[in-house]
Amino acid sequence: MAARLIDxxxxxxxxxxGIADEVRELGEIGLATxxxxxxxxxxxxxxLKHKAATEAGMNAKDIRLAGQTTEEELLEQVAQLxxxxxxxGVLVQLPLPEHIDExxxxxxxxxxxxxxxxxxxxxxxxVLGRPGHVGAxxxxxxxxxxxxxxxxxxxxxVVVGRSDIVGKPAALLLLHANATVTICHSxxxxxxxxxxEADVLVVAVGRASVIGPDDVKEGxxxxxxxxxxGDEGVVGDVDPAVAERAGLITPVxxxxxxxxxxxLLAGTVKAAQYRRGILAFPGA
Numbered sequence: 001m002a003a004r005l006i007d008x009x010x011x012x013x014x015x016x017x018g019i020a021d022e023v024r025e026l027g028e029i030g031l032a033t034x035x036x037x038x039x040x041x042x043x044x045x046x047x048l049k050h051k052a053a054t055e056a057g058m059n060a061k062d063i064r065l066a067g068q069t070t071e072e073e074l075l076e077q078v079a080q081l082x083x084x085x086x087x088x089g090v091l092v093q094l095p096l097p098e099h100i101d102e103x104x105x106x107x108x109x110x111x112x113x114x115x116x117x118x119x120x121x122x123x124x125x126x127v128l129g130r131p132g133h134v135g136a137x138x139x140x141x142x143x144x145x146x147x148x149x150x151x152x153x154x155x156x157x158v159v160v161g162r163s164d165i166v167g168k169p170a171a172l173l174l175l176h177a178n179a180t181v182t183i184c185h186s187x188x189x190x191x192x193x194x195x196x197e198a199d200v201l202v203v204a205v206g207r208a209s210v211i212g213p214d215d216v217k218e219g220x221x222x223x224x225x226x227x228x229x230g231d232e233g234v235v236g237d238v239d240p241a242v243a244e245r246a247g248l249i250t251p252v253x254x255x256x257x258x259x260x261x262x263x264l265l266a267g268t269v270k271a272a273q274y275r276r277g278i279l280a281f282p283g284a
Contacts, residue, residue, distance in 0.1 A: 003222070003246040004148075008140070011147050012258035016056060019265045023057040029272045030059040030087040031115070031265075036074060036100065037067035041229070042093045049091075052261045058268065061087065071100045075108050082110040088275055089115040089268035094165065112274045112281050115267040118164060125282045126169060129176050132274070132282040133267055138170040140259030141202055141223050142177070148248055150200060150221045152177040158198035160184045160191070160211065160237070166204040166225055174200070191215065209239040219247035225256050 023029050031053050035046050046062065053060040063077065074096075081090045090113040096102050106114075111121040117133040125132050145152065157179035161167035167183065175181045184194055186205075192215040195201055203211050204225035216222060226237030236252030243249050250256055273279040 003243045003249040005243075006144055006148055006223075006248055006250045006255055008144060008250060008255040009258045011144065012140075012262035015143075015259075015262040016052065016265060019262070019269055020056045022269050026269065026272055026276070028059060028086065029057075029089075029268060030061060030084075031089045031091070031268045032061040032063060032081050032084075032087045033091045033093060034063045034065065034074070034077060034081075035093045036065045036069050037097050039095075042095075046093060048261055049264060052265060053268070056265050058265070059086065067097055069097075069100075071104070074100060074105055078105060078108045082108070082113065087113065088272040089113055091115055091264070111283070113271055115264060115271055116165065117169065117267075121283050123164070123169075126172050130282045133271065134173065135165050135169050136263035136267055137166050137204075137225060137256060137260045138173055139267070140256055140263040141170050141225065142173050143263065144223065144250065144256070144259060145200065145221065148221070150248065152179045152200065155179045155199040156182070156197050157200040157202070158182045158184060158195050159202045159204070160195065161202075161204035161206075161225070163204065167202075170202050170204070174202075203237040205237055207237055208235050210237050211242060212239045213241045213245045216242050216245050218245055220245075221248040222246045222250070223256065224250050224252050226252065227257060 033046050050060040050062050081087050090109050106118045109119055111119045114122055114133050117135045122133045157174040159167050159171045162183055162185045171181050171183050195215045196217050198220055200221045202223045208228040224236035224238040228235050234253050274281040
């Protein structure tokens with residue numbers, strides 16, 4: 001029997017409708033994104049984020065800097081956004097050009113405005129189980145699992161990918177949900193032997209068909225975070241044939257992607273609530 005498809009698009013639309021109501025209640029909410037250079041994939045992501053923010057009633061500020069922008073110039077731009085009272089959320093689109101120290105830039109972002117959840121304070125709070133901001137994609141993954149009543153307590157969860165923006169935070173969120181978590185990566189020996197044990201499999205490596213049908217446990221919930229552009233259009237990290245073996249699976253596109261946008265908006269609303277004292281910011 002083919003897997004049940006997880007409809008991330010429909011859930012994201014419901015979430016975004018609720019966010020629009022919250023924005024109306026809170027008043028002016030500002031989201032600023034900073035893109036350095038002209039990476040085509042990043043340009044698409046930024047456009048989608050701004051379209052969604054505008055539709056939700058937010059003020060979206062789209063800052064584009066040349067690829068040769070110096071690190072100091074970028075740091076100055078971030079500092080200006082930190083000081084701007086009309087801006088509640090700040091997102092510096094990654095990756096940055098090689099001549100810029102990403103870690104230094106992330107440390108410059110005001111933690112309360114850090115909607116990507118990458119500032120050391122936010123990441124540390126996540127490790128401690130008292131999260132403030134967490135990246136939109138891992139939060140979206142958890143929201144999908146919740147929506148489809150995937151049991152996590154005591155489940156074996158495997159995360160393929162160890163990036164700071166998806167793999168590590170997703171693993172921590174699953175751990176805090178009392179799953180037994182394993183993280184796999186490019187140095188993992190016999191990847192399939194590990195993934196075949198997973199009740200919940202999250203794949204986020206950015207390589208098409210890294211997981212095939214023989215790598216998945218019968219009836220597993222499979223969350224495909226990958227977005228790879230090739231001759232056949234956009235495909236995920238998971239071979240579509242996995243749907244014949246899994247119990248639940250996210251399609252690509254239409255699965256995690258729409259949820260990432262929706263949860264970014266939700267994170268910006270949370271940032272506005274932190275800044276207005278409606279919510280207490282962890283670690284403050």
